Amino acid sequence: GQQVMQIPQYQHVQEGEDFTTYCNSSTTLSNIQWYKQRPGGHPVFLIQLVKSGEVKKQKRLTFQFGEAKKNSSLHITATQTTDVGTYFCAGNTNAGKSTFGDGTTLTVKP
């Protein structure tokens, strides 16, 4: 079945450093969604990428969708303590299958 691998599982950074999490799917995706879950909270939708090679930005966050539509990345520039949490990707296929990655947990040291 469809598998979505997300790396790294954990990332500890100093405030101000950059952070990147990667998402890789075993199958071609129709779109990919990214969610953020704060500690003790629930996942909250960040963005959706649909087109091959698409790049979207939200302030310090940059999201990319690979040319083959099988991988994606989320990059945060100059992390802040408000960025802490777990970032999940959710890969969605044309067959109607949605699979969440295991998430990358980001901690930021002030």
Next chain:
Amino acid sequence: NAGVTQTPKFQVLKTGQSMTLQCAQDMNHNSMYWYRQDPGMGLRLIYYSASEGTTDKGEVPNGYNVSRLNKREFSLRLESAAPSQTSVYFCASRLRDRLNTEAFFGQGTRLTVV
């Protein structure tokens, strides 16, 4: 606008007990979902309801049953709780079961089975 509301927020059960987790959404969404989240793991789909009147199994349905009571409400039942069902349970909804719409999650139910 409450979004997705789950009750209860916390629950402790003894092995073999039964309980129902409630979920309601006020966004007029067609599709609703139940996930479980275990430490260090992603969200695994238990059951979903693409529209009122339909339910389907997800990845990990064993030990659970669901009811789509009406368009707003989707409940998850544990008939005989087991320690392996200790987890955080999230209900989610989407406007429709096309996966190009965002999912809205409830606050979660933290369940411990002893």
